Amino acid sequence: MSYLATDFEPLPPQAPEAAETLTPSPPLWRLLLGDVRACIAAVTVVAMLLLAAAGPWVWPQSPGTQWLSQVSVGPSGARTVDVVPDDPWQGPDRAVDSLTALQATTTAVKLAWPSLPTAVSYRVYRNKGGVGLGMPLTETPNTHYADHLQLSEQTYRYSVVPVKVDGTTGEPLWIEVNPRLTLGEFEAKLLGLVPENGQVSLPAHPLGTDALGRDMLSRILHGARTSMLVGLTAPLLFITLGAFYGALAGLLGGWVDNVLMRFADFVVALPFLLFMILFRVALGIESGESGLFPMVLAMVLLSWPSAARLVRGQVLQLRESAFVMSARLAGASNFYLIRRHLLPNVLPLLLVSLSFAIPQAIFTEALLSFIGMGVVPPTPSWGTLCNDGIRSMLTHPHELVIPALAISATVLAFNVLGDALRDAMDVKVRRGVR
């Protein structure tokens, strides 16, 4: 079989392949600016850093102050409440004809009930919603009782059960009470609030309070400081250390390189937790003191090898590369080579590792604080906040959800930023192959 010229058709003219033309790549920041995810992530990261740095000035509430009348409440605004005296109650002025709440405040719920002829004493119960008797409060021969026990603004069902001489119980009386938020005189004094016309103003709790009545927003902000402190210091230090170590190994080469990198391999295998504890003990830190410094120390001393490997690989590659050789031939000094070729090639890579190391460190801090090896109770950290939140997650989920969201959002932002950085530097992605 043979072909004739008419069997063929010329191809339409094609544009030269784009990949072949060499154009200088735009600077990294411009590539990132074009990436919506990266911008959102960067804004989140900056916002978190600002909040961690300036939080205590923006929201000057102390993370340790306990608002005992507002335990585990949801988001609430600022309000003005009455200050009530908390003197012992001697009973009502006159008899009542049914179970009555003479005062219903979070400082005290004062109950009085009519005397029943057959009863010798009365048992008082309190239930948070529901129809059962609930928690027993007291058994009293009187016909009145003042409840001071951790009251908050919610519906309580009080039951009074009369007890007869033979020990049998009669039909319970019950009443539903919605206490009004007030502050006892003593509590007001303790909190340093001076009443004006018998009233004080309580600050807002935009994120509610925790199980000990502490303001969640201020705890989150102070916790951010702990998390960010560890999350930023440790990676910055170990990546710097690793970079210098790797550069040294790569530049010296030969058997020095071999020994240095073998040592790095060994360090990777060392158990982190053990060394953290070791530093803790060696620095004379007792079990009730903050373990943040040994934590950072252990992270720095054990996590540098990955950065070292990265930099060493780059240095070795660059040493062999044609452009470094030609620069050398042209008489470039070592300093010039490091400044002009090594740093611009290595820094973006280190930036990527940093953006992945930071969330890792934040996680580690949270995890160690979670098991009690990190910060100690009065100081909040996102890990301890989650730990506290888990205990009350069934009844007050916001106490777990808010710190968990804070960790997740920060870690997510750093991860997305790292991804975007890596993509921006990856030639394949830039050409649109992926």
Next chain:
Amino acid sequence: MLRYVLKRIAYGALTIWFIATATFFAMHAVPGDPFNSAKAATPQLRENLRARYGLDKPVSEQYVLYLKNMLRGDFGISFTQENRRVNDIIREHFPVSAILGVVALLIATAGGIAGGAVAAYWHNRLPDRLLMMAVVLAISIPSFVIAALAQLFIVQANDLAGRSLLPVAGWGTLSHLWIPALVLGLGTMAYLARLMRSSMLDVMNTDYILTARAKGLGTWQIFWRHQLRNALLPVVTELGPTIAAITTGGFVVELIFAIPGLGRYFVQAVQQLDYTVIMGTTVFYGAFLVTIVVIVDLLYGVIDPRIRLHGGQR
């Protein structure tokens, strides 16, 4: 090839020795000894205790004894639990961690490979976007929060069903295993899915896939025989570190789900400063991980001939 294998094994043994030595000297660098508080009421008692645990000998002698015992697989006696040998603790609790770890690893690898392959196959379409979103979420939520949420979920599900579908915590039956294993494997699954996806995408753009398509192979066959198998290679290398992450990360899950595994024991020993248990479990874990990494390295050489060649030349 033999030389490469021997070299890897010798290197692994050296690493284990390094871990053991570093652990030993780290523990002995700590000022004071475990018997300076309430336990040793009189100097005589203290001397007896020190003699019992061999702490009265010079450090060099202790070190040699420690290495010798370790070679025989003897990690000594617990400091806080009377007469309990560290070996017994490991023998009793490690299988629990191992079962949990293996199941978690299976779930993670299966889920990660499948997820990554699906995401790559429908690249930049809905399944890909959904999966990658899930991956990013799984990476960004701390494991203890996921564990707590999983427990909450079990409670709600049991409430809804009106009977106990799954136990919330504890250990003993198969139904105790699934949720903790899933929680433990989730992070790894996400990581592997991501790795698998990018490796699949790399493979998809290669010439041999084009060749396979050109010679008329079906999509399924290309996917199964060429893409998946080649894309698995980088995932296999990551298995060593992955196993490490799962076994060492297990303690949070063990703590929250009240599983009597070695990880939980380790944290407890750490909190009570039980030196022999800490040293024993550390060296045991270290040796275990190094062995796994060496095995994975050797397996990788079997799977990918290029590594074997390269390793042989070195």
